[in-house]
Amino acid sequence: MQQRTLGRTGREVSVIGLGTWQLGGDWGSVSEVDALAVLEASAEAGVTFFDTADVYGDGRSESLVGRFKAAHPDAGITVATKMGRRVDQVPENYNLQNFRAWLDRSRTNLRVDTIDLVQLHCPPTPVYSNDEVFDALDQLVDEGAIANYGVSVETAAEALTAIARPNVATVQIILNAFRLKPLDEVLPAAREAGVGIIARVPLASGLLTGRYTKDTTFPENDHRNYNRHGEAFDVGETFSGVDFETGIAAAQEFADAVAQLREEWKIENHALLTPAKAALAWVTQQQAVSTVIPGARNADQALGNAAASSVPELGPEFNARVRDIYDRYLRAQIHDKW
Numbered sequence: 001m002q003q004r005t006l007g008r009t010g011r012e013v014s015v016i017g018l019g020t021w022q023l024g025g026d027w028g029s030v031s032e033v034d035a036l037a038v039l040e041a042s043a044e045a046g047v048t049f050f051d052t053a054d055v056y057g058d059g060r061s062e063s064l065v066g067r068f069k070a071a072h073p074d075a076g077i078t079v080a081t082k083m084g085r086r087v088d089q090v091p092e093n094y095n096l097q098n099f100r101a102w103l104d105r106s107r108t109n110l111r112v113d114t115i116d117l118v119q120l121h122c123p124p125t126p127v128y129s130n131d132e133v134f135d136a137l138d139q140l141v142d143e144g145a146i147a148n149y150g151v152s153v154e155t156a157a158e159a160l161t162a163i164a165r166p167n168v169a170t171v172q173i174i175l176n177a178f179r180l181k182p183l184d185e186v187l188p189a190a191r192e193a194g195v196g197i198i199a200r201v202p203l204a205s206g207l208l209t210g211r212y213t214k215d216t217t218f219p220e221n222d223h224r225n226y227n228r229h230g231e232a233f234d235v236g237e238t239f240s241g242v243d244f245e246t247g248i249a250a251a252q253e254f255a256d257a258v259a260q261l262r263e264e265w266k267i268e269n270h271a272l273l274t275p276a277k278a279a280l281a282w283v284t285q286q287q288a289v290s291t292v293i294p295g296a297r298n299a300d301q302a303l304g305n306a307a308a309s310s311v312p313e314l315g316p317e318f319n320a321r322v323r324d325i326y327d328r329y330l331r332a333q334i335h336d337k338w
Helices: 031-043 056-070 096-110 125-129 131-143 156-161 186-193 204-209 243-266 274-283 300-312 316-334
Strands: 004-007 012-014 050-051 077-083 118-122 150-154 170-174 196-200 289-292
Touching: 004 289, 012 156, 012 289, 056 077, 056 096, 056 156, 056 243, 077 096, 096 131, 118 131, 125 156, 131 150, 150 156, 150 196, 156 186, 156 300, 170 186, 186 196, 204 243, 204 274, 243 274, 243 316, 274 289, 274 300, 274 316
Parallel strands: 050 077, 077 118, 118 150, 150 170, 170 196, 196 289
Antiparallel strands: 004 012
C-alpha cells in the first residue's frame, strides 16, 4: 500500500483510505458484523485512513470506527471526522460554542481525547470567508481537542478559498473520472500550498463500477434513491450530480476503456483490473491527491478497493479517453455547477 503525506497534518496515510458513510446505514442497511468486518479487512490490507462524520447514522459510523481503533491501538490508523450538518445550514451556527458541543460528542464516539483531523462538513459558502470560524478552530487545536482541521467542500471555488487559509490542513472534494473540474485549479493550488486533497465519491456513487443498468433500483433508505434530485442534500453527492441514465451510458464507455486496457496489458483475469479498480487508480494517479476514500459494504469490497493501490500507471491514452467521455457526456451537465 502506497503512503502519502496528508497535507499540513504531516501524517503519512495510505493512498487508498476508507469512507465510512455506508457504515452509518445511509446506503441501505449494513449490520454491525459486516461493518466491523469492513474495518478489519481494510486495516489488514494496509488502509490507515478512515473518514467518518457525526451525521453518518447519527453517530453510528463514528462509534464503530472508535470501537475498532480502540481495539487496534497499534494499527497506525488516522481518523478524520466531520462536523456541522447536525443543525440548520446557516452560517451563524458555525461558532465556537457549537464546535465544542459537536466535538465533545465525536470524541466520545471515537473514544479519543484529541481527534486526528476534523473537517467542516460542506458548510454554507460564507463560512469559508469568516475569520472567526477559523480562529475558533485554531483555538480548539491549541486546547488539544483536535490535532488538525480541514474542510469538506462542494465546489471548486470553496476549495480555493479554503486552500488560501494558512492553517487548513486538508480539503476534501468530489473527484472521480466523472468529475474533472478539480483538476483545473484546485489540485494545482493545493499542491503549491502543501494542502492535502482527500478525494471522495471516487466511484460516482457506484456508477464507475460498471455494475448498474438503467433498470437498477436502490433501497428506500439509500441516498441513490431518496437524493437522486437533491431532495435531501446537494445533488452532486449522488452520482456526482449526473442524471442516472446519462451516467449509465458514460459508465459503459468507461468500462469499455478498461476492457481495452486489459487487452493491451494482456490481463486475462478480469478481477485484476475491474472498472472500479481502474477508477480508484485513476484518482490516486492525479498529482496532489493524498488519499481517496471509497466506501465498502462488506470485506470483499474493502479488499478490492485496497488492491487499486497496486494498479500501474493507466497511461496518457486511457486518460484521454476519460477526458473524452467527460466532454461528451458530462461536462455540459455538471462542470459549471461545482
